Amino acid sequence: MNIEISDKPLSWGALDLSLFGVGKDWYGKPVKPPVAFGFAVDLKYLWFVVSHQKAPTLHPEARPGDFKTELWKYDVAEFFLTDPTNGRYLEFNLSPNGAWWTAEFTAPRIRAEIADKPFPEVATFADMGQDGSWLAAAALPLEQLRDRLNFGPESQLNATFILNSPEQQFLSAADLGAGEPNFHLPDKFPKVNFFHNPQK
Structure with a gap:
């Protein structure tokens, strides 16, 4: 999964990144x-940027910048990042309006902590x-x-999406195989x- 390196600090409103x-x-x-x-x-952050040219269906309780559970019941962008040393991984959900949620897992769908902890x-x-x-x-x-996750060149990463709620479509940037949609692989x-982007 491609991650562009910026030698300068990135900021909202001036993002100029390679999108896929x-x-x-x-x-x-x-x-x-x-x-x-x-x-x-x-130098300081991992950035996840998403764009879609279609109106989303938002979680009715999602508020910009707030931590909110169950965003996946509506339109949402997600990424999953693994710890290369122990199989632990992070799920990050980003609502189109900037609400977000996270959880860490010790194995597929096994939460590290039951309580929601941003x-x-x-x-x-x-x-x-x-x-x-x-x-x-x-x-x-x-x-x-x-x-927390030993993030580095041996990490594994995937971007996923749920769109067109309530008739949800499930998308994965990486091929995760057949069967019913399951992002926890x-x-x-x-x-x-x-x-590095050579054009910059």
Whole structure:
């Protein structure tokens, strides 16, 4: 999974990142328009950026910047990041309006803690257009990711999406196989690939 390296601090409102599109859902059905996403690291943060040119269905209790459970019942962007040393992984949910949720797992679908506990020092941002299009981003501190999940070149990472609620379509940037949609397959997540954009 590509992660763009920025030698300068990134900031909301001035993001200029490489975005990648996902145009088919779990079953291979086209998603129109495609959803676009990107990951980047600067000196302090891992950034997750998502854009979609279609109005979302938001969790009715989701508020910009707030920690909110069960975002996955509505339109949401997600990423899953593994710890390369022990199989532990983080699930991060980002609502189109900037609400967010996290949980850490010790094995597929086995929560590290039953109680909801926000990942520390997360910042989220969102811009929703009058035409329904949206752009959202989250910044997670690298120091915390390294301490809690040994984040580095051996990490595995995947981006996933739930769109078009209530007739939900499930999308995964990586091929996770067949069967019913299941994003909790850390063994199938691709290894991270840090890169510099030569055009910048």
